[in-house]
Amino acid sequence: MARISIVSPCYNEEENVEVCHAAVLELFAPxxxxxxxxxxxxFSDNCSQDGTVGILRRLAAEDPAVKVILNARNFGPFRSNFNALRYATGDAILVFLPVDLQDPPELIPEMVRHWESGIEVVAGARANREETWALRSCRRIFYRIVNTLSDFEIPENVGEFQLIDRKVWKVVVSHDDKYPYIRGIIASAGFRRLILPYTWKARKRGISKNNALRLIDQAMNGIFAFTDVPMRICSFFGFGISVIAILYAVISVIAGLIIPGLAPPGTMTIIAALFFFSGVQLMFIGMMGEYITAIHAQVRRGPVVVERERINLDLPPAQSGVGPHG
Structure with missing residues (x-):
């Protein structure tokens, strides 16, 4: 018998948490x-304002296998998910099962079978998405950018719905990252991986808490967390523009000496060049700002999340160094 840990972050999901618990319980029932x-x-609750916490307390009181973390405020989905992942004590860990069940729990038994056969990372891939064309296109562009810039591959359409072996879990939770991009961390770790395609279902109950700004923030974090290529591109691009500007200046000086009266017509060129180089500088400053923001978050050394309460949980094995399966 092996222990299977399943992590489900939630925020204002009173319509879904009980359904999610029942779906998982059915898989493990006689x-x-x-x-x-x-x-x-x-379950990791991100300071829900509805009845989610009360339902989680009841589930934990009735079912000792249910563990609950209550965050002191909303720390965002990645931080909440990563913090809960640190508490997992299973031999295999499902990194993320959404309480709205858009990622199907019925795929978990197949994931476990592949894990039992020796596959260390069994990743679900959203081959079909019940979402708009615009969102699908944006996701496709994002994965192409990340995989082009990184020195490892993050499989397209693979999110955090992955079953990982405990040895992979140890590598993942060893990262001291204040804004962890979990799918990128798993991909960068390596190990034997199998990808299972499935249909990502439309949400049946409640409203998604991910808006456009949050998705953009997550995408930017994924791009800047695992590669310094954008900074390298800025360096080469800036060097190239500098060379062109110097050549243009030399040619302008020579032309001005050879052709009298040439200077006044060049006024528009100066204005255009001024705006162009100002725009380039602002773009590069913004690029550096992204990295500086990430560095600032790391050096402050604060906790990933602040917990208000834990139910049915002690210190995570990632902190205590012990655990029944650690």
Whole structure:
């Protein structure tokens, strides 16, 4: 018998948390496909303002396999997910199961079977998405950018819905990152990986808490967290523009000496050049600002999240160094 840990972050999901718990419980119930395994279901609440916390308290009181972390405020989905992941004690860990069940829990038994056969990372890939064409296109562009700039591949359409072996888990939680991009950390770790395609379902209950600004923020974090190529491009681009500007200046001086009266017509060129180089400088400053912001977050050394309360949980093995399966 192996222990399977499942992590489910949530925020204002009173319509979904009980359904999510029941779906997982059914898999491990007698006669279910995972009945021969032990279950650990960790919910991380990001300071919900509805009835989510009350439902989680009741579930934890009725089911010892349910573990709950209550954050002191909303720290965003990645930080909340990563902090909860540190508490997992299973031999295999499902990194993320959304409580709205857009990623299907019925795929978990197949993931476990592949893990039992020796695959260390079983990743679900959203081959079909019940979402708009615009969102699908933006995601495709994002993955192309990240994989072009990085020295490792983040599989397209693979999110945090992945089952990882405990040795992979140890590598992931060892990262001291204040804004962890979890799918990137898993991809950078390596190990044997299998990708299972599935249909990403439309949300049936409630409203998604991810808006356009949050998705952009997550995408920018994914790009700048794992590569310094943007800075390198800025350096080469800036050097190239400097060479062109110097050549233009030399040619202008020579032309001005050879052709009398040439200077006044060049006024528009000066204005255009001024705006162009000002724009380039602002673009580069913004690029550097992204890296400086990430560095600033790291050097402050604050906690990933601040917890208000833990239910059915002690210190995570990632902190205490112990655990029944650690």
């Amino acid at each position: 006669g279910g496909p995972l009945a021969h395994h032990e279950r650990e279901h960790i």
